[in-house]
Amino acid sequence: MTDSSLHMLLVEPETLLRRTVSLTARSLGLGMVHEAASIEAARRLLGQRRFDGAVIAVACVESEGERRYDMTLVELIRQGLSISDADMPIAIMADRATAELVKELQGRGISRVILKPFRAKVLLEAMADFAGKQPA
Secondary structure: OOHHHOEEEEEOOOHHHHHHHHHHHHHOOOOEEEEEOOHHHHHHHHHHOOOOEEEEEOOEEEEOOEEEEOOHHHHHHHOOOOOOOOOOOEEEEEOOOOHHHHHHHOOOOOOEEEEOOOOHHHHHHHHHHHHOOOOO
């Protein structure tokens, strides 16, 4: 597989960050980055094409006094409910590392955790890892 045939999914609500990472990844030859601003948009993309890796922003939600992270997309992929391989590399973006996050990540085969705020270069490095090469 050539680098130009790699397809990566980036799920991030912030438009500027999504666009910057996507355009930079393409210009560096890391592959095609498909952008999704929401879980719903990502679900549609996961049903339409196969991805070689994903970087997914997860939100912390509180319900009945319990904090947990929304792993909907990770579960969808890992359970084989998308066109992509269930074991494709996945990096998670989160606001902070908490005991709840560690608990949610256990056994889900997450390649990397990226804490916000971060530089776009960190996301590009994760995508380069998916592609098996180093960014310029």
